[in-house]
Amino acid sequence: MDHVTDKLPKGLSGLTHDLGSDQTAFKKVPWGKAMMWIFLLSDTFIFSCFLISLMTARASTTVEWPNASEVFGLNFFGVEVPLLLIAIMTFVLITSSGTMAIAVKFGYEKKRKLCAWFLLLTAIGGLTFVGMQAFEWTKLIFHEGIRPWSNPFGAAQFGSFFFMVTGFHGTHVSIGVIFLFIMARKTWRGDFDTARRGYFTSMKSNYEAIEIMGLYWHFVDLVWVFIFAFFYLW
Amino acid sequence: MPDEFGYKIEAKVDMAASGTSVPPIDYVPVAERPEQELYHSKSWWTTYVFSQDAKYIGIQYTCVATAIALVGLTLSLLMRIQLAFPNLSLLDASVYYQFITMHGMIMVVFFLTALFLGGFGNLLIPLMCGARDMVFPYVNMLSFWVFVLAVLVLVASFFVPGGPTGAGWTLYPPQAITAGTPGNLWGIVLMLVSLVLFVVGFTMGGLNYVITVLQARTRGMTLMRLPLSIWGIFVATILALLAFPALLVGGIMLLLDAVFGTSFFMPASVSMGELLQTEGGSPILFQHLFWFFGHPEVYIVALPAFGIVSDLISVHARKNIFGYRMMVWALVIIGALSFIVWAHHMYVAGMNPWFGYFFATTTLIIAVPTAIKVYNWVLTLWRGNIHLTVPMLFTLGFIITFLNGGLTGLFLGNVVIDVPLSDTYFVVAHFHMVMGIAPVLVVFGAVYHWFPLVTGRMLDQGLGKLHFWITFVGAYMIYTPMYYQGFLGVPRRYFEMYESSYISTVGLNVFITLSALVVGLAQIIFFYNVIRSVLKGEKAEKNPWKANSLEWQTPKMPPEHGNWGEKLPVVYRWPYDFSVPGVDKEHIPQNVSPSEVAGAKVEKT
Amino acid sequence: MFVAFILFLVVVGTLVFHFWSPYWLTPVASNWGSMDQTLILTFWVTGAVFMAVGLFMVYCVWRYRYQKDRKAEYKPEDKKLEFRLTLLTAIGVVALLAPGLIVWKDFVTVPKNAVEVEVVGYQWGWNYRLPGEDGILGKTDIKNISDNNPYGLDLNDSNSKDDIMVQDADLHLQIDKPVKLLLRSIDALHNFYVPEFRAKMDMVPGMITFYWLTPTKTGEYEILCAELCGTGHYAMLGTVLVEEERDYSNWLAQQITFENALAQNRTILQLAENKK
Amino acid sequence: MAQENKQEVTTHKIGVYLWIWGLLFVFSFFSYMVDYLNFEGLLRWALILLFMFAKAALIMAIFMHLFWERWTIVNVLLWPMSFILVFIGIMVAESEYTFFTRLFYFVVGT
Numbered sequence A: 001m002d003h004v005t006d007k008l009p010k011g012l013s014g015l016t017h018d019l020g021s022d023q024t025a026f027k028k029v030p031w032g033k034a035m036m037w038i039f040l041l042s043d044t045f046i047f048s049c050f051l052i053s054l055m056t057a058r059a060s061t062t063v064e065w066p067n068a069s070e071v072f073g074l075n076f077f078g079v080e081v082p083l084l085l086i087a088i089m090t091f092v093l094i095t096s097s098g099t100m101a102i103a104v105k106f107g108y109e110k111k112r113k114l115c116a117w118f119l120l121l122t123a124i125g126g127l128t129f130v131g132m133q134a135f136e137w138t139k140l141i142f143h144e145g146i147r148p149w150s151n152p153f154g155a156a157q158f159g160s161f162f163f164m165v166t167g168f169h170g171t172h173v174s175i176g177v178i179f180l181f182i183m184a185r186k187t188w189r190g191d192f193d194t195a196r197r198g199y200f201t202s203m204k205s206n207y208e209a210i211e212i213m214g215l216y217w218h219f220v221d222l223v224w225v226f227i228f229a230f231f232y233l234w
Numbered sequence B: 001m002p003d004e005f006g007y008k009i010e011a012k013v014d015m016a017a018s019g020t021s022v023p024p025i026d027y028v029p030v031a032e033r034p035e036q037e038l039y040h041s042k043s044w045w046t047t048y049v050f051s052q053d054a055k056y057i058g059i060q061y062t063c064v065a066t067a068i069a070l071v072g073l074t075l076s077l078l079m080r081i082q083l084a085f086p087n088l089s090l091l092d093a094s095v096y097y098q099f100i101t102m103h104g105m106i107m108v109v110f111f112l113t114a115l116f117l118g119g120f121g122n123l124l125i126p127l128m129c130g131a132r133d134m135v136f137p138y139v140n141m142l143s144f145w146v147f148v149l150a151v152l153v154l155v156a157s158f159f160v161p162g163g164p165t166g167a168g169w170t171l172y173p174p175q176a177i178t179a180g181t182p183g184n185l186w187g188i189v190l191m192l193v194s195l196v197l198f199v200v201g202f203t204m205g206g207l208n209y210v211i212t213v214l215q216a217r218t219r220g221m222t223l224m225r226l227p228l229s230i231w232g233i234f235v236a237t238i239l240a241l242l243a244f245p246a247l248l249v250g251g252i253m254l255l256l257d258a259v260f261g262t263s264f265f266m267p268a269s270v271s272m273g274e275l276l277q278t279e280g281g282s283p284i285l286f287q288h289l290f291w292f293f294g295h296p297e298v299y300i301v302a303l304p305a306f307g308i309v310s311d312l313i314s315v316h317a318r319k320n321i322f323g324y325r326m327m328v329w330a331l332v333i334i335g336a337l338s339f340i341v342w343a344h345h346m347y348v349a350g351m352n353p354w355f356g357y358f359f360a361t362t363t364l365i366i367a368v369p370t371a372i373k374v375y376n377w378v379l380t381l382w383r384g385n386i387h388l389t390v391p392m393l394f395t396l397g398f399i400i401t402f403l404n405g406g407l408t409g410l411f412l413g414n415v416v417i418d419v420p421l422s423d424t425y426f427v428v429a430h431f432h433m434v435m436g437i438a439p440v441l442v443v444f445g446a447v448y449h450w451f452p453l454v455t456g457r458m459l460d461q462g463l464g465k466l467h468f469w470i471t472f473v474g475a476y477m478i479y480t481p482m483y484y485q486g487f488l489g490v491p492r493r494y495f496e497m498y499e500s501s502y503i504s505t506v507g508l509n510v511f512i513t514l515s516a517l518v519v520g521l522a523q524i525i526f527f528y529n530v531i532r533s534v535l536k537g538e539k540a541e542k543n544p545w546k547a548n549s550l551e552w553q554t555p556k557m558p559p560e561h562g563n564w565g566e567k568l569p570v571v572y573r574w575p576y577d578f579s580v581p582g583v584d585k586e587h588i589p590q591n592v593s594p595s596e597v598a599g600a601k602v603e604k605t
Numbered sequence C: 001m002f003v004a005f006i007l008f009l010v011v012v013g014t015l016v017f018h019f020w021s022p023y024w025l026t027p028v029a030s031n032w033g034s035m036d037q038t039l040i041l042t043f044w045v046t047g048a049v050f051m052a053v054g055l056f057m058v059y060c061v062w063r064y065r066y067q068k069d070r071k072a073e074y075k076p077e078d079k080k081l082e083f084r085l086t087l088l089t090a091i092g093v094v095a096l097l098a099p100g101l102i103v104w105k106d107f108v109t110v111p112k113n114a115v116e117v118e119v120v121g122y123q124w125g126w127n128y129r130l131p132g133e134d135g136i137l138g139k140t141d142i143k144n145i146s147d148n149n150p151y152g153l154d155l156n157d158s159n160s161k162d163d164i165m166v167q168d169a170d171l172h173l174q175i176d177k178p179v180k181l182l183l184r185s186i187d188a189l190h191n192f193y194v195p196e197f198r199a200k201m202d203m204v205p206g207m208i209t210f211y212w213l214t215p216t217k218t219g220e221y222e223i224l225c226a227e228l229c230g231t232g233h234y235a236m237l238g239t240v241l242v243e244e245e246r247d248y249s250n251w252l253a254q255q256i257t258f259e260n261a262l263a264q265n266r267t268i269l270q271l272a273e274n275k276k
Numbered sequence D: 001m002a003q004e005n006k007q008e009v010t011t012h013k014i015g016v017y018l019w020i021w022g023l024l025f026v027f028s029f030f031s032y033m034v035d036y037l038n039f040e041g042l043l044r045w046a047l048i049l050l051f052m053f054a055k056a057a058l059i060m061a062i063f064m065h066l067f068w069e070r071w072t073i074v075n076v077l078l079w080p081m082s083f084i085l086v087f088i089g090i091m092v093a094e095s096e097y098t099f100f101t102r103l104f105y106f107v108v109g110t
């Protein structure tokens, strides 16, 4: 069966072929994965709007914009290292993205235990990230005196956008972590091998769920790339 | 693999007649998409309340949207009475502003968007695509209940201290959250929360609609064989998925401004003589976010109407829709363009003056694909065999009101003409013609058309005609005079209608209000008709309008759980094979194979 | 028959209403007659399209109404026709747009000799400020606003001393003299709109917006706020007078400058102090 | 949801992921260095954006498997981004305009 799908034309003629064909427009793409992709497209628009607003606020304010690398610096054994915490957070998130990619690979190969282990690793990475973010927030609020409505360094919007954007991203991470734990458990238990029915949906599921989870998780990482550039480096 | 895909797909090509090549369905591997696993309800609750069957969800959406529309309608009538008869002192200024705000928001978002996408989308997409259900029934069910929650939060704002927000449906800051505007404390917060919930709920449903259309069609159903109703709903859903994010973001930021005192949209300013603590924000940013959502939003309610009207007109004129592919492309192009015209609502908002050139140009370009649609509707009537059934009447009414409203859109789109007309009753007339009547007429037409499919009974045609004439002519009489108020410069959102010293418009005003009252009351006929017909209407035969699209070809009517019984239908043609030369049958449903209509002289596949 | 007839009445009735009813644009009192011309051009083009499409539809409804023995034509597409219609519409669009953009260019390019007048909107009324002898308006800051300094003028800005304040009074403009209206709001959005002048623009707190015009007819005109700004929006009216040069100078001579106002306020305060 | 389980095994060697992972670190490190070394002006911007897009492209193409997807889904996902680009362009011009009126008419920097 698969050899037939592989014979489909590729590239541009593949595009016209797929769109002109019946049943499915995205060949070889399961429903859940297609849905996750479209959802992520929509979510991209959300984050874009946040970042565009940040850009607008920043470019139109006449008040000094705080210097991010100082605000987010960390005193490390007496040395001021700019953006140290952020660097570590980035490291952790990218790592978890890597383990996720590997979990997906093992999911494809239906290696139940390996897949579950890597999912768990990913979840722990995510949890670490959220933990560090919580630390960063407390530090900013209690030590630096930054509030959503004002801050001692300059433009009030700095704090507002910081808490809003990282908060929204952090929420995404936290939701991801919860689902990662659930997925890890389901994988470990073998739900995807036995086609056990979901608790809420009462539908069977399979290893595609891991890939879908992976898309979401990589997306969270992807967003961080942009937040990192726009918030911390600009 | 299940045998049902064992058909050899026969497809005759007539390149000359259709201009299209046959989509290469033959060598797409069969059973690429296996049978859908169906959800089966187990109890009364899961059958009727937390139903996961798209048909039920569609009906639930329709009912809730209609109920809230009645609130919106009532508000509008009260507003009209206040405007024409200020001596009655029916409302005071703050209540008036609260009412226009709720009226606008309810009608646009909670009525039309929910009705077209949630209601008709759920009902029609699986049936017309030949699917057994939406792809994620559980998420679909959640979508409806989150929508209900959003509606409840919205309604709750009538009962909180200070009442609902009176900031206008555009919710512009700073006034939306400063003293001096009614409902600036509780009302605005509930409104924003309600919108956020709406977006969340809609996203769950919207993903379903999109994926069902893209990935769950039946054998032989290519995109270019989909009925235009589905195309309209599909494109509108994509617009919604990409436009609602801007509303969500704007809403969240405004919420933070209102609750936490942040300054996203709040510059240093004074409120009621007191200096606010805010600084540096930009009110214009909110307007950009709002209209980046808002303009696509108006097409979100227009495109499904375009699609549905195309189907109605074709079925009831017994003629194929003219220029099907152009119609599809026009939908797609209108959808795409609608993302780069948003600032035509802001010509006089104090934005960068150079934007006028860009947005005027893009805005007027939209007239071209829209014009094609209008021409094609009318050309479909040409040499047709027009049954003047109730759905057909509503279709005709739609064409006139949409044409009228669309053309006045050109005034507003052309930036210099918008300068005098913006924020006057000309705008009010424009958008009620094009959004307040045209799509609502389509909704009525669609209800008359699909009622038998849902209930198995016909609506009364006589009452339907009466309802049509009062609604159409009456509504036309409400809004045509408003254009002329607009020419005179009468501003919108005035609690006391402005009296131009040049010429008095009191007479017009009273006339408008009386028409509105008549139209409003005429809706009783409609609801009476619906209720009566549900209970004891004439039993409908199967496929009463002799339509071709799949929703009428189910083994049972109304369709049962799973829609198609044992076997999914296989599609061989587009849904518009009416009056095909060489065939005795006047219409050929989509699932009739070419061998069954051997005589066909032309065949568009 | 009946259906076609009523639809015919609706389409034609629209036209009849236009000619028969007395409602139409107010006589223009500024240089923006060009806006009216564009509007009227658009009116005729779109009006013609409305009649053509509407009447064609009515004709079809009448001519092709249901008959038992009629069979509809089968015609999925007519490329040539569609192409022609598209082209025609595109030409129509260009014909409407081009003049519009030319006028817009006028609208956004302020002539060099225009005098500046600041309009300050507040909930719910209007204040004005003229630049005084130096022809330059002083800078402002919302945070300077106080009873003494209702405009929030910058005391350190030498340009602001001779600025003329017209508070809670009518605005006067000189005929045939271009003015650039600088629009400022101290609280919510407002919009400075005089129907006879045609032009309008929102006033946005936190920034300055503008438009320009040349009044061309003397008289008294009503100012309307055309952007929802709270409960009092509908009552935010004002008056602008367009006058010949002599009347205008007379009026101008009676106005007080910022410096005088400050001094006056100070003496009043002083007196109050002394009384104690 | 219960798709046929016979899906082909589109799996890649684990090395691919490790490689990308490594590259992501390298790019992150580079963009960090841009800040650390206090590059300014256009250079700073060009570099930050370059690394940002490089990282984004790697994540999407490899981790999210877009590279191996058919063109339909790739196009469907990427074209809508052009709306965002228009939005960005407009908002850049808009904020510059706002900034200009503020600078020109208001007291700034007190």
Ligand code: HEA
Pocket (backbone or CB within 6 Å): B170, B298, B299, B301, B302, B344, B345, B346, B363, B364, B366, B367, B370, B371, B374, B375, B402, B403, B405, B406, B407, B409, B410, B412, B413, B414, B418, B421, B422, B423, B427, B430, B431, B434, B435, C045, C046, C049, C053, C089, C092, C093
């Ligand atoms: C269903 C909803 C809907 C639709 C379809 C439209 C369609 C259009 N709208 Fe409308 N509009 C609204 C809903 C809608 N609008 C709403 C709700 C508001 C106000 C919001 C608020 O402020 O509260 C608004 C406001 C609004 C404004 C802002 C006015 C202002 O506030 O100052 C503008 C300005 O450009 C505008 C333009 C247009 C244009 C050019 C079209 C075009 O798409 C119309 C295209 C159609 C045609 C042109 C007719 C068919 C064409 C032909 C038959 C060919 C002949 C053509 C030529 C000769 C060129 N609209």
Ligand code: HEA
Pocket (backbone or CB within 6 Å): B062, B066, B069, B070, B073, B076, B077, B079, B080, B100, B101, B103, B104, B105, B107, B108, B112, B167, B168, B169, B170, B428, B432, B435, B436, B437, B440, B443, B444, B447, B471, B475, B478, B492, B493, B494, B495, B516, B519, B520, B523
């Ligand atoms: C779809 C949108 C829609 C609809 C249908 C309507 C319907 C009506 N509207 Fe409204 N209106 C708006 C959208 C709409 N409006 C918006 C967005 C604003 C701007 C708000 C703002 O400024 O912030 C506005 C503002 C507005 C104003 C301006 C207020 C002001 O600026 O001061 C007025 C004044 O007359 C008005 C009147 C009416 C009247 C008399 C009706 C109706 O009575 C006309 C007759 C309508 C019907 C007959 C349809 C009834 C339909 C049903 C009951 C549903 C039936 C259900 C099924 C078929 C399933 N509306």
Ligand code: CUA
Pocket (backbone or CB within 6 Å): C121, C124, C189, C190, C191, C225, C226, C227, C228, C229, C230, C232, C233, C234, C236
């Ligand atoms: Cu000021 Cu409306």
Ligand SMILES: [Cu+2]
Pocket (backbone or CB within 6 Å): B294, B295, B298, B342, B344, B345
């Ligand atoms: Cu619009």
